[in-house]
Amino acid sequence: MSEMKFAVKHDRTLQEARDVLEQTVNDAQSKFGFMIDRISWNDDRTQADIIAKGADIKAWVDSSEVHLTLDIPLLNKFLSGPIVQNLKGLVEDNFQKKLTDDSV
Numbered sequence: 001m002s003e004m005k006f007a008v009k010h011d012r013t014l015q016e017a018r019d020v021l022e023q024t025v026n027d028a029q030s031k032f033g034f035m036i037d038r039i040s041w042n043d044d045r046t047q048a049d050i051i052a053k054g055a056d057i058k059a060w061v062d063s064s065e066v067h068l069t070l071d072i073p074l075l076n077k078f079l080s081g082p083i084v085q086n087l088k089g090l091v092e093d094n095f096q097k098k099l100t101d102d103s104v
Helices: 014-035 081-098
Strands: 002-011 037-039 048-051 055-061 063-070
Touching: 002 081, 014 037, 014 048, 014 055, 014 063, 014 081, 063 081
Parallel strands: none
Antiparallel strands: 002 063, 037 048, 048 055, 055 063
16 A cells, blocks of 8 residues: 545634544535545544545544545555545635624
């Protein structure tokens, strides 16, 4: 397998980052659900392990960054290019949006 790693600073609290990670995984499932076989979360929902057709994906947040690791077989690497770019785009888009304060 070929491993690709990606990280983005999130400038959020850990709770906010967990919420955004969950939304990002939900967005990926909506967009690529036909390719996703299973999603499992750790107990505090800071990490999602995604088993997809042709790839194993691990997404997690820590106090400062969101991380994405993709293990893709070499033969699927060329076919998965657009999917990898879309996943990276979802992470970047979702984590760079600032939460709005509706109480003001």
